Amino acid sequence: MKQLDLSRLFYTSPYPVRLDGDEYTFRTDHDIVYAVDFKEEQSFAPIPAYWFDLINRSHRPSPNDPKVRETVIRIIVEFFRVNPDIMLYMCDNANDQQAQRNRLFLRWFKGAEQSKQFYIKTALVEDEGIENFIAIIMPRQHPYLDDIIARFDAEIEMFSTMK
Numbered sequence: 001m002k003q004l005d006l007s008r009l010f011y012t013s014p015y016p017v018r019l020d021g022d023e024y025t026f027r028t029d030h031d032i033v034y035a036v037d038f039k040e041e042q043s044f045a046p047i048p049a050y051w052f053d054l055i056n057r058s059h060r061p062s063p064n065d066p067k068v069r070e071t072v073i074r075i076i077v078e079f080f081r082v083n084p085d086i087m088l089y090m091c092d093n094a095n096d097q098q099a100q101r102n103r104l105f106l107r108w109f110k111g112a113e114q115s116k117q118f119y120i121k122t123a124l125v126e127d128e129g130i131e132n133f134i135a136i137i138m139p140r141q142h143p144y145l146d147d148i149i150a151r152f153d154a155e156i157e158m159f160s161t162m163k
Helices: 006-012 066-082 098-109 112-117 145-161
Strands: 018-020 023-027 033-041 049-056 086-090 118-127 130-139
Touching (some): 033 066, 049 066, 066 112, 098 118
Antiparallel strands (some): 018 023, 086 130
């Protein structure tokens, strides 16, 4: 994965973003530290794909903060600017809040501008009685958009029938 341009994030994000090891971190006005991480996924090879992970490093409840949403969206937009690939996202199932996290992420991401730029599709996969919400996100202009969506659907179907 190509590294994100921190200077662009500095000028476009409400919270300053810095690189800390392999993670992009930011601190909110409420002193909550978030980390964004991208891990490579091989199942879409030869097309590069990465798992997106948003982590509350402070392990404290975060108040509703629109600047968090905007900072995360800016990180995702910058990711796709330098890596026009595939992004995957799975909602954390801690405290059985994965459905709520899925709705929140979709609400964050389905803003007017993001909907024009990016395709997002979610799927519900049950594993050992636990519901997991998985999403695929990619630029609408991706040359293999239809093929990748079909592959994502096939992977979800295969996983669902393996129960």
